Amino acid sequence: MGFVLGIVMLLAVVARTERVLTPEDLLDNADISSLEQSLLENLPPELELPDAEDWQSFWNQVEIILQSQSLDDMTWFCSTVQQVCGYLDADPATQPWADWLRQRLDYFEMASVAVQEVPSEPVIPIASAPSTPPAPSPATPKVKPSPPPSPAVTPTKHKVFHLVTPGTPPAKAPVSLQVQSKRHSLVRNSSRWQKKLANRPAPPNAAALIPRLKKVFRSEGLPPELVWMAEVESSLNPAARSPVGALGLFQLMPATARRFGLRTGFFDERKDPEKSARAAAQYLKFLYHAMGSWPLALAAYNAGEGRVGKIVKRKKQDSFEGIADDLPMETQMYVPKVMALISLRENTAPEKLPGPVIRSSLNQHPAAVATYSLQSTAYNLSALFIFEPLFECLPGPTERSVYACNSEVNRQNAQVYWPEDLPYRWGTEVANRGRL
Structure with a gap:
């Protein structure tokens, strides 16, 4: 069956x-x-x-x-x-x-x-004036009704x-x-989530999978504790499927997986633990730089970067709690659940997890990001316009990052977070004091 x-x-x-x-x-x-x-x-x-x-x-x-x-x-x-x-x-x-x-x-x-x-607060009914009972009608003799005919018995499936x-859902009072x-x-209470998850054992394959996933996250410069989000996403099942098309340990949608270099055709690489972990780590790294904190990055991972980015911009908030009421109920609970699970599995305070470690420079790893500050020198961006969908933040006394690459999909992604006060053009140009 x-x-x-x-x-x-x-x-x-x-x-x-x-x-x-x-x-x-x-x-x-x-x-x-x-x-x-x-x-x-x-x-x-x-x-x-x-x-x-x-x-x-x-x-x-x-x-x-x-x-x-x-x-x-x-x-x-x-x-x-x-x-x-x-x-x-x-x-x-x-x-x-x-x-x-x-x-x-x-x-x-x-x-x-x-x-x-x-x-819900009970609604107090408004008292109404007692009505005058109607006059009794004359009694009528009771007639015993004849029994209805027995219905034909039909088998039901x-x-x-x-x-x-x-x-x-039934209509309810506001x-x-x-x-x-x-x-x-x-x-959204973290203590409530810790209490709910406290007696839940790790999935049976955690001992074999978690070290492999942590190795990938470390190589991408991310806190290895974040790999436990895979338990929240998929119960640590590499074959887990959602009804909307997400697949694998980190429940990557097809477009997101392809954006970070995974194949989704005959051999779907979202089922590969290491490859899906690397794509998820790169995506989280991008979301952290775009959102500024792990709670907001996790919210964007769950609800979509476009949706969360628009809410942050509209409400002018820079914290998860500042925008939580505008998020879907799943996302409102997803973030504290992930943080509570990290706390329980790693015995660490998730709010103290550091941001991504900077591991690359223009010479070591040409990435799809240029960083600018008042002290920036002229960088030839011809080497930066690549199809690789990796977003890195470069070291230096910078306050902001700008994104640039020649992939149309990644160009659209970059424009979502492009600083409004920074003029830009697409092409092989020179970056000087933040201008492209």
């Missing part, structure tokens, strides 16, 4: 994304048909398998609620996610989805705790597992700003 369920889930994922499935993703059509027919022949007549529409409905609802800002909706959906997670865990064929969903289940459960501990949720603020503070 697990193989068929896996295929049905893949079909649902295709409906959710535009990613083209590769031969690696799919079983042989003949094998699928043979296996499915065998399973269907052995199913009791009153049971049927969940279909692609069932799975698509479920994954759609998960994604919508995670991207919302409603703790009430997460609470309403929590029991369904718990049930599905247990079902997916029961079969190795669905383990890639189970390991992804299990980590998101934490957010639904934390939301349920917050809603339970901080209930039940799905092996019921995925379809009861429509949309939550006051005070109640909402208390709930959001609770789900």
Whole structure:
């Protein structure tokens, strides 16, 4: 049953994304048909398998609620996610989805705790004047009704597992700003997350994987403790899949993986622990330089750099707490969860993790970044305009960094963070006192 369920889930994922499935993703059509027919022949007549529409409905609802800002909706959906997670865990064929969903289940459960501990303020009904009871009508003799005819018994089919949720979340009275603020503070509380994760053992493969991942992060100049974000992303399963197309230990989307040099075709390198770790480390390094702190970098990793960058700019804030209320509920809990897990696994204060170590210079490693200050000399940028999507911050008495490369995709990424007061042109130019 697990193989068929896996295929049905893949079909649902295709409906959710535009990613083209590769031969690696799919079983042989003949094998699928043979296996499915065998399973269907052995199913009791009153049971049927969940279909692609069932799975698509479920994954759609998960994604919508995670991207919302409603703790009430997460609470309403929590029991369904718990049930599905247990079902997916029961079969190795669905383990890639189970390991992804299990980590998101934490957010639904934390939301349920917050809603339970901080209930909505009760609405006091307005007292109305008592109404005059109507005059009693004359009694009528009771007539015993004749029993209805017995309906014909028709066999009903039940799905092996019921995925379809009861429509949309029930309508609720608006939550006051005070109640909402208390709930959001609770789900973002680092102590709460440490308490929730305190008795959770590391995944079985952590002893083998974590040293390998730390080696990659160190080589990229990042604090090795950050590798534990892979547990939050994928339960440390290199094959973990999300319903929107992310894959691997660090749940890289196809476009992000290609941006940092990974192949996503027949042999998807997102499944390779070291290669996915290097891409994730380079991306985190870029996000740190763009955002200025690890909490904001993690928020951008989860919610998207464009979304977080726009919120930071609009609210004129430079801290995670300063923009948290504008982020999706998943991201609001993702950042404290990662930080709490680092604290527990490494016995260290995550807020004291240093920024990326500067390891390169213009001569040692031509990167897609030029740094400027009042003391900067003229740098010939012809060597800097490369396709390699690596963003480095160069040493020196600098206050800002500017980005430059001839890849159109990376050019668009660079423009998002380009200082507004810095004129620029694209081409083989000379940088002098911050001008391109």
